[in-house]
Amino acid sequence: MEQRRTRLIAALDTRDPGQAETWAAAVSPHADAIKLGLEFAYAAGFDAVERVAAGRDLFLDLKLHDIPNTVGAAIGSLGRIRPAMLTIHAGGGSAMVAAARKACDESFPEDRKPILLAVTVLTSLDEHGLAEMGIKDGVKAQVLRLAELALRNGADGLVCSAHELAALRAEFGDKPVLVTPGIRPRGAAVGDQKRIMTPTEARTAGSDWIVVGRPITGASDPAAAAAAIAAELSA
Ligand SMILES: O=c1ccn([C@@H]2O[C@H](COP(=O)(O)O)[C@@H](O)[C@H]2O)c(=O)[nH]1
Numbered sequence: 001m002e003q004r005r006t007r008l009i010a011a012l013d014t015r016d017p018g019q020a021e022t023w024a025a026a027v028s029p030h031a032d033a034i035k036l037g038l039e040f041a042y043a044a045g046f047d048a049v050e051r052v053a054a055g056r057d058l059f060l061d062l063k064l065h066d067i068p069n070t071v072g073a074a075i076g077s078l079g080r081i082r083p084a085m086l087t088i089h090a091g092g093g094s095a096m097v098a099a100a101r102k103a104c105d106e107s108f109p110e111d112r113k114p115i116l117l118a119v120t121v122l123t124s125l126d127e128h129g130l131a132e133m134g135i136k137d138g139v140k141a142q143v144l145r146l147a148e149l150a151l152r153n154g155a156d157g158l159v160c161s162a163h164e165l166a167a168l169r170a171e172f173g174d175k176p177v178l179v180t181p182g183i184r185p186r187g188a189a190v191g192d193q194k195r196i197m198t199p200t201e202a203r204t205a206g207s208d209w210i211v212v213g214r215p216i217t218g219a220s221d222p223a224a225a226a227a228a229i230a231a232e233l234s235a
Pocket of ligand 1: 011013035037061119121122123124159160181182183191193211212213214215
């Protein structure tokens with residue numbers, strides 16, 4: 001069987017448009033896409049998102065989670081940004097995911113429709129964190145439950161940790177796009193992430209895209225850090 005190609009998204013988490021542009025230029029020869037998310041969009045605004053993303057594939061990680069009408073309308077406002085990938089929270093429920101699907105279909109030209117990704121369980125959560133919210137049957141069960149809900153209502157793929165990849169592939173096959181943050185090259189600081197894997201482990205487990213932020217942006221040479229991860233993915 002042919003080995004799946006695992007691609008790299010560099011998460012550029014900053015408030016500063018100049019810093020984001022510098023990082024984007026540095027990592028772009030090595031990363032397949034850049035991520036801009038809540039921190040950047042709230043601080044710098046969507047004009048800056050559009051500028052930094054120009055000519056690049058953008059993973060727009062807004063993790064939308066609201067009533068269906070609001071999420072649909074928010075996605076309808078993103079037409080000018082044209083992200084390659086867009087995130088919502090699966091926990092918003094069936095109607096919210098369906099509204100997001102409809103808005104993607106109606107707001108973007110056929111050839112520029114973003115891949116709609118539903119976040120299952122944040123990689124910063126573990127069994128204890130879920131139990132605090134009343135979810136007592138563990139991370140894997142919750143990821144599978146939310147994955148089924150999201151895919152049934154039109155999501156193209158899922159955001160999960162690399163630990164759930166095998167179970168998701170077994171249940172839903174090859175088609176869903178599986179994106180895994182919580183990636184740490186060997187020896188990198190873990191920070192607030194709880195469910196982590198190395199780039200090599202995530203690739204072996206079947207990730208389509210890994211998302212890596214601080215191990216790149218916190219490195220003394222972000223370009224070299226991104227290049228090393230890309231090399232690990234293609235080894
Ligand atoms: O479950 C999730 C969903 C999204 N993220 C985002 O990925 C990056 C990871 O950054 P690191 O610095 O490599 O930890 C970050 O932008 C998150 O918002 C996630 O970590 N987990």
